Structures are given as structure tokens and as C-alpha cells.
Amino acid sequence: MFKHRTNLPLLAAIVVGAGLVAAQAAHAQETLTQRVQDEKSMHLPARGLSMAQVEKAYGEPLRKLSPRGGDSSRHPTINRWEYSNFIVYFENTHVIHSVLNTPAGNNRNPAAVN
Structure with missing residues (x-):
């Protein structure tokens, strides 16, 4: 057995x-x-604001990261601006999203993102 x-x-x-x-x-x-x-x-840049409006309200960013995309209408140019506490994502010249620059968001080194 x-x-x-x-x-x-x-x-x-x-x-x-x-x-x-x-x-x-x-x-x-x-x-x-x-x-x-x-x-x-937090008072983060709102969706739809232009780059000029963001810069006027929040000042010059610490870094303006290299644009990505832009190779077709299906892949518009995405720009990222880094401030001390947050990152702003632009589609062409308007805000699409703003996020806290925190370890929880894995945004410690946004320039390293390809």
C-alpha cells in the first residue's frame, strides 16, 4: 500500500x-x-493647461526632459517637466497628467525612463 x-x-x-x-x-x-x-x-498643474500657463504658475522646472513620440498622429509628442515635488506630462503643449515625484510612484529618476 x-x-x-x-x-x-x-x-x-x-x-x-x-x-x-x-x-x-x-x-x-x-x-x-x-x-x-x-x-x-496638492495644487498640481491641471489637465489642459498650456506649457506657458504651467511655467507662469509654477516657475521654471528643474528639468525639461527629452520629448518622446511624435512620429505619427497616433503617437503625439509627450513632454515631461520635472519640478521638485512633481512631474508634469504634456501631450504636445498641453498638460495631460501631473504626478507626485515620490518613491511610491517610482519617479525617482524620470530621465532614465526611455
Whole structure:
């Protein structure tokens, strides 16, 4: 007769690993939720503002990153301006999105993004 043997150390490692993954996922969700709340409470450049309006209201950015895209109408030119606390994304010359420049957003080095 065949006896079933349980490998308890392996089973325990799987259970602990699954618990760690669940805890990391919960932390990531909490971090994302906090980031969204932080962005809402800050006065970030609003969608639709022109580059000139952003520069007038927020001053000269720390860096104007190299434009991306622009090779077709389906891929418009995207410009990124970096300020000390946030990054502004422009489609052609108008704001499409502004995000906090935080580790939670993985925006520590936006110039490295290809």
C-alpha cells in the first residue's frame, strides 16, 4: 500500500511565502491609495493647461526632459517637466497628467525612463 508523506517544511514555506505576498500587495494598495490622496490635496498643474500657463504658475522646472513620440498622429509628442515635488506630462503643449515625484510612484529618476 502507498503511504502519502507530507513535506511539512515545504508546505510551511509556501504558506509563509503566500502570506508575505499578500502583505506586500496590501501595502502596495495602501501606498497607492495614499499617493492618490496626496495628489488630490496638492495644487498640481491641471489637465489642459498650456506649457506657458504651467511655467507662469509654477516657475521654471528643474528639468525639461527629452520629448518622446511624435512620429505619427497616433503617437503625439509627450513632454515631461520635472519640478521638485512633481512631474508634469504634456501631450504636445498641453498638460495631460501631473504626478507626485515620490518613491511610491517610482519617479525617482524620470530621465532614465526611455
